[in-house]
Amino acid sequence: MADDPIISVRGLVTSFGKHTVHDGLDLDVRRGEIIGIVGGSGTGKSVLLRAVVGLLKPVAGQITVFGENVRDTNAEDYRRLRKRWGVMFQDGALFSSLSVQQNVEAPIREQLDMSAETRAALAAIKVRMVGLPDDARPKMPSELSGGMRKRAGFARAIALDPEIVFLDEPTAGLDPIGAAAFDELTAQLRRALGLTVFLVTHDLDSLHAICDRIAVLAEGRVLATGTMAEMQDVDHPWVQAYFKGPRARAALAQKESL
Amino acid sequence: METSAPQTAQKPTRPQLMLADGGLVLEGDFLMGTIESLDLQQDAAEKIDISRVGQLDTAGAWVVVTLERRAQAAGLTPQIIGATSLQSDLIATIRRNMPDADVSPPPTPTISDRLEQIGRRTVAGLRSTMEMVGFLGRVVATIIGLLLRPQRIRWTAIVHHMQQVGLNAVPIVSLMAFLIGVVLAFQGAAQLRQFGAEVFVVDLIAISILRELGILLTAIIVAGRSGSAFTAAIGSMKMREEIDAMRTLGLDPIEVLVAPRVIALILMLPVLGVIANFAGLFGGALMSWIELGVSPGVFQSRLISNTDVSHFGVGLIKAPFFALIIGIVGCYEGMQVKGNAESLGSLTSTSVVLSIFLVITADALFSIFFAILGV
Numbered sequence A: 001m002a003d004d005p006i007i008s009v010r011g012l013v014t015s016f017g018k019h020t021v022h023d024g025l026d027l028d029v030r031r032g033e034i035i036g037i038v039g040g041s042g043t044g045k046s047v048l049l050r051a052v053v054g055l056l057k058p059v060a061g062q063i064t065v066f067g068e069n070v071r072d073t074n075a076e077d078y079r080r081l082r083k084r085w086g087v088m089f090q091d092g093a094l095f096s097s098l099s100v101q102q103n104v105e106a107p108i109r110e111q112l113d114m115s116a117e118t119r120a121a122l123a124a125i126k127v128r129m130v131g132l133p134d135d136a137r138p139k140m141p142s143e144l145s146g147g148m149r150k151r152a153g154f155a156r157a158i159a160l161d162p163e164i165v166f167l168d169e170p171t172a173g174l175d176p177i178g179a180a181a182f183d184e185l186t187a188q189l190r191r192a193l194g195l196t197v198f199l200v201t202h203d204l205d206s207l208h209a210i211c212d213r214i215a216v217l218a219e220g221r222v223l224a225t226g227t228m229a230e231m232q233d234v235d236h237p238w239v240q241a242y243f244k245g246p247r248a249r250a251a252l253a254q255k256e257s258l
Numbered sequence B: 001m002e003t004s005a006p007q008t009a010q011k012p013t014r015p016q017l018m019l020a021d022g023g024l025v026l027e028g029d030f031l032m033g034t035i036e037s038l039d040l041q042q043d044a045a046e047k048i049d050i051s052r053v054g055q056l057d058t059a060g061a062w063v064v065v066t067l068e069r070r071a072q073a074a075g076l077t078p079q080i081i082g083a084t085s086l087q088s089d090l091i092a093t094i095r096r097n098m099p100d101a102d103v104s105p106p107p108t109p110t111i112s113d114r115l116e117q118i119g120r121r122t123v124a125g126l127r128s129t130m131e132m133v134g135f136l137g138r139v140v141a142t143i144i145g146l147l148l149r150p151q152r153i154r155w156t157a158i159v160h161h162m163q164q165v166g167l168n169a170v171p172i173v174s175l176m177a178f179l180i181g182v183v184l185a186f187q188g189a190a191q192l193r194q195f196g197a198e199v200f201v202v203d204l205i206a207i208s209i210l211r212e213l214g215i216l217l218t219a220i221i222v223a224g225r226s227g228s229a230f231t232a233a234i235g236s237m238k239m240r241e242e243i244d245a246m247r248t249l250g251l252d253p254i255e256v257l258v259a260p261r262v263i264a265l266i267l268m269l270p271v272l273g274v275i276a277n278f279a280g281l282f283g284g285a286l287m288s289w290i291e292l293g294v295s296p297g298v299f300q301s302r303l304i305s306n307t308d309v310s311h312f313g314v315g316l317i318k319a320p321f322f323a324l325i326i327g328i329v330g331c332y333e334g335m336q337v338k339g340n341a342e343s344l345g346s347l348t349s350t351s352v353v354l355s356i357f358l359v360i361t362a363d364a365l366f367s368i369f370f371a372i373l374g375v
């Protein structure tokens, strides 16, 4: 059981009209790991995430999460599955008409029959766990900075104590200190809640700092998976350019100097 | 990797709280979905034994910490025993992140709060009226400036908006006016027939449509159609910081966005008004013929001989003013949009309601004015 992958994608094909995004993509995610999904802009990282959480119907292929097929579930099974994962979209995707507190309460309110006081208390804890101050709770999303919105989106994603969280470029657009803090937060919450993290990112620092494994997307497939060290030896021009370019060397040097 | 989260989807057992030899004993699975059945109003105890707890998530840990806090509040120093290392980590995390104060809803407003609110609203209303008048001034100044330097006028934008607010509104405006003409003829006929004065239906229709209804109803439709579209378009640009980008490029949003829309409206509303007048007269003539037997020939000659052309002028002179009201209100409300989608929606509806209200008010003022002039 423990060795079974928590997410398993086999032969995934997705396309928009004539434009094929994934063409026979395979990917396994192990329970409890932080897997970093990298790839150039437009290689279909976000589309992969949307397919795995069932927001987008693939043309072909099999996607199982917790051993259940995401594509063929009926509405009832899907609702049950959905409770066990949380998604944070790019830029947080907070409900703009609700306060931070209400945003975090929203999934609890929808999924569980819980008294208002308990719900409020649990949501307040989640808001603190992602490192937001208590006075951020009554604020509206438009009053928050980009980094705070991402944290609030993270709080909403973990509101129901999911087993997997999907994060779409959580550190994009954050300053390096904010990005490092977000990485630290992700790792810390993984430890505290036993999360599996599906992390779409461009950020080499995040890959170095917190990812157990990395999957590289290119040409509609997963080109390679492995640890950061193993990526150095992959013989593919894009992978070489990405992991051995000046930025990659800087990130590596920074990590070694720590 | 070992985790504290539930490993399988098997049904959790009901959590229970018991008092046993001076301590609280917790038993079962303490999870998000199960803790609601617990009664946390327990007597304080020195020991909290969680060795018989199965699964524990953040909600369960919250229960443990809440029990611990109650005991501390009663002056005890409670101990949590029997926790696995993962469980005690989770409990420590929750303890660290629990807000000190109760998460209570905001207090209900008192009378003085409400009075304060009324005061603030009044001041805010006055201030926004001032701002809107200022905005009107800036737009008028910009348009005059453009007329002095016509090479700066954005003809493409103006023609585009003329098509949007004018041409595309022709079907709905003419249908509306036609139906109003029909209704007037029908209702007028019923009354006038009692006096044998059927033929006066022509005067009734002509004067009411040409003087008032044609242009007023056209303005109301255009306010609903185009005023709201102006607010939504400019508002969503504001939301995506396009307006700020424009300013940094040295473009004046009033010149680029507002002036073409307002000019297009001022040009097209009179045209729409004329179309509405014709459609209304046509509808009225048709209904008079069917219902009263007033033939089109009689209708026409009576229209020409009895209805002064001043009625037409009185109606149409109002059109540019209504256009200015609709354009200014629509664009001004769009500029007021702040970061979120909520404010875009509420300002769009404010824009429509306010411009219709102001159009009707202006129409009333015009009536008084013309009555004094005796036109």
Ligand SMILES: Nc1ncnc2c1ncn2[C@@H]1O[C@H](COP(=O)(O)OP(=O)(O)O)[C@@H](O)[C@H]1O
Residues within 6 Å of the ligand: A016, A021, A039, A040, A041, A042, A043, A044, A045, A046, A047, A048
């Ligand atoms: N809703 C959509 N309709 C059409 N094409 C789409 C849609 N969403 C994504 N695509 C295309 O799919 C490709 C992958 O997109 P995406 O997954 O967003 O890239 P990224 O890896 O940068 O997240 C892009 O070429 C994009 O144009």
Ligand SMILES: [Mg+2]
Residues within 6 Å of the ligand: A045, A046, A047
């Ligand atoms: Mg993306």
